Amino acid sequence: MQQIGVLIGKEFRLEWRQRYALNGMLLYIVSTVFVCFLSFSLRRNQLTPMVWNALFWIILLFTAINAIAKSFVQERSGRLLYYYTLISPQKIILSKILYNTLLMLVLAGLGFGIYTLVMGVPGQDMDMPLFLLNLLLGAIGFAASLTLVAGIASKAENSATLMAVLSFPVVLPLLLMLIRVSKNALDGLDRSVSLDEIGTLLAIDAIVLALSVMLFPYLWRS
Amino acid sequence: MKKHWWKALAVVIMTYVIWVGLMGDVPRQPILNESIRNVYFHVPLWFSMVILMLTSMIFAIRYLRKGRLNDDHVSVEFANTAILYGILGCATGSLWASVTWGDPWPNDPKLNSVAVGMLMYFAYLILRNSFDDELRRARVSAIYNIFAFAVFVPLIFVLPRLTDSLHPGNGGNPAFGQYDMDNGMRLVLYPSVIGMTLIGVWITQLRVRLRRLRDRLDNVNDSLPKAHSTAE
Known part of the structure; x- marks a missing residue:
């Protein structure tokens, strides 16, 4: 546990020393949101919730x-x-996943903030706690599945393309569930409606997390 | 002969399936009509595709545990055959859908899941091609194979059941067995699953042998010019 703590501390320090990468990502999400905003050339609250x-x-x-x-x-x-x-490699992958989860939470939080700022929130009765829970589950799932895929892609040359090709299909079940739950949250549906989906989300997160921890020891040796 | 009985079995079963499947009696259903015979071919293709993918994953696990390159060859060839079955399954499904649902590719969760699954396995092949080192390729692609199968299972078995689907047995539609499948059809469907799987194993076996031969040929070709130059 302590070792994982140290490793996460190391990840933070590394990120802080290479601030351009972090700033780049923050700018990336901000400018993507803005590009979307401009290309729809909207006044606020014009998009359908879907x-x-x-x-x-x-x-x-x-x-x-x-x-x-x-x-x-x-x-x-x-x-x-x-x-x-x-x-042990398990601790390395766990610390990387935890760190990436935190990173994703920061990025998702910032993205959500700016997105609602420029695009507005469709519908009046949005279920904010459920939406945020969904965001959290999404961050864990993205971090767990993409960290392993990043490990795989980093072993090959031309890893940027490979990363996209390998990760899209793997992330898709997760993404579909996330979209469904957050749609329910946006429409302010009763929470019992989303229970099934949240269960599936938790299950996918657990599977992906367990697999990453199990498979990573084989990966680093190569 | 002792080793080849299952090939004979596959041929016998598939002959039976094709003959009875096309000539036998089938229940009359309103929209399906005669196209219900596609159950004998379309459904088993998917069943055996999943079985082949499972086998591919098992060999990937075996490769990771024991590190024998042979397991990797078997694993990739099973994945190849599974992809072939997936494409055939899409083709037969497409035909069937255009007859019964009026659209070769309706927006149905099961179809989309399978398309994503196919993407996953194509990505697996691309990943394999991006390595030069044989051992490294085997190890990394085995890891992705296991990961992909684990994601594929909820994608194809869980997600479509949560949404409305045109397929029977999903989204509140009753499963095939409940209303339009009689026991006579079962007698063809289940053997068909076994037969298709056996054919898949047979294809895989031939491909593995071809791969081994090609490897050996490469080794010979590699060593020839060297031997020549040392002789000089």
Whole structure:
């Protein structure tokens, strides 16, 4: 546990030292939101909830892929090798997933803030706690599945294209569930309606998390 | 002969399925009419595709545990055959859908899930091609194979059941067995699943052998010019 804490601290420090990457991601999400805003050339509150929702999650998906893709290329392979001699690979992947979850939460929070600022919120009776819970589950799922895929892609050359190709289909079930739950939250439906979907989301998160932790020890050896 | 009985079995079963499937009696259904015979071909294709993918994943796990390159060859060829079955399943489904639902590719969750699943396995093949080192390729693609199958299962078995689907057995539609499948059809459908799977295994076996031969040929070709140059 302590080791994981140290590793997460290391990730934060690394991020802080390479601030351009972090700033780049923040700017990425802000400018994507703004591009969407301009290309729909809207006054506020003109999108239907369906479009609003789908657009929001697509923006988050692309941000997540871009943000997490760098989690293994940021460090030189020699340094990664050094970590592997010190700690078990499970702890490394867990700390990376936790860190990426936090990163995703920050990005999603910022994205959500700006998105609602410029696009407005469709519908009056939005179920905010459910939406935020959904955002949290999404951040965990994205972080868990994309971290492993980033590890896989970093082993190959041309890893940027590969990252996108490998991760889209893998993330899709998660994304569909997220879109469905957040649509329910937007429409202010009763929470019991979304219980099934939230259960499935939790299950997908658990599967992806467990698989990442199980498979990563095989990955780093190569 | 002892080793090949299952090939004979596959041929016998598939002959039976094709003959009875096309000539036998089928229940009359309003929209389906004679196209209900497609159940014998379309449904088993998907069943055996999932079985082949499962086998591919099992060999991927075996490769990771034991590190024998042979398991990797078997794993990728099972995935290839599964992709072939997936494409055939899409084709037969498309035909059937244009007859009964009036649209070759209706916006149906099951179809979309399968399309995404196919994307996943195509990505697997692309991933394999992006490595030069054989061992590394085997290891990394085995990991992705396991991961992809684990995501594929909820995609194809759980998600379509949560939404409305045109397929029977989903979104409140009764399953096939409940109303339009009689026991006579079952007698063809289940053997068909077994037969298709056996054919799939057979295709895979041939492809694995071809791959081994090609590997050996490459090795020979690689070593020839070298031997020549050392002789000089």
